[in-house]
Amino acid sequence: MLNSQGQVCVDDDTVIDDLDRQIILATQQGLPLDPRPFSVIAEQVGTSAEEVMRRMTAMQSEGIIRRIGAVPNHYALGYRGNGMTVWDVPDERVDEIGEQVGALDFVSHCYRRPRHLPDWPYNLFAMVHALDREQAMQLVTKIADLLGEADQGHDVLFSTRILKKTGLRLTY
């Protein structure tokens, strides 16, 4: 991932340099709760507030920063029916169906993943969020209705215990 100048290549067009990296490290655990948060970061990394804002705006346009936002705790907001729904759909239709399922307003993540036959025949995963399990099961029915005969089998897995949740940390 390093080019000849030692810079990290994000993709063919995008390169982040040392200052970008420092900004990432200074902010990945949170944005300062200060009236001028970008000035605080600027002081930490040794540049101007304008430069920090310029670089973070660029990273946001490139999709390196999805957004500067809050991540809520499901349970604290009363959502107790958070289920991982999994679907076995025909391979030739999975992209088309994935887009439709992903667009549903109660689905937060939707991915195609590999099957592991024979125990795991599912190739489409969609996280659904509901206030309780009963409501979650109703949402599963909505997805099944949408899929029609493309639903070759499905299941829902609810998490019963969080064993570890430290999140992703970049270490460079």
Next chain:
Amino acid sequence: MDQLDRDIINRLQAGLPISERPYAEVATELGIDESALLQRLDRLLKDKTLTRFGPLYDAAKLGGAFSLVAMQVPAGVFDEVAEIVNSYPEVAHNYQRDHAFNMWFVLATETPQQIDAVNRDIEQRTGLAVRNMPKLQEYYLNLQLDASL
């Protein structure tokens, strides 16, 4: 949590502007003082109503490798296996789920080769098979929970 907290949570899920006084801008939208917003945000983070607040970095765009991995762990050794899996710093999240595949964890490494290496190591130490399920295609990624329900 009162209605104002819920409004703040909903508004801040959508994103903070990148400007000199971003909190003041959002506070004005919500009809409150900048200091009131900062105080409430601080409290929501401290009491863990919000897990985090800040730039949400797309780690895959920054060059990392990720995978979702599942295991079928016999009940009698579940806690022991959980401890082994959790001991890897590459394991970012680990959940127990009610299914034959009862342990699900997310691996985050610098290279795809390291994903395989960690998986092989876990298999060796636990004597159990791991099922690697990396995302092959992403259809939608937007976690916005309505806090007003």
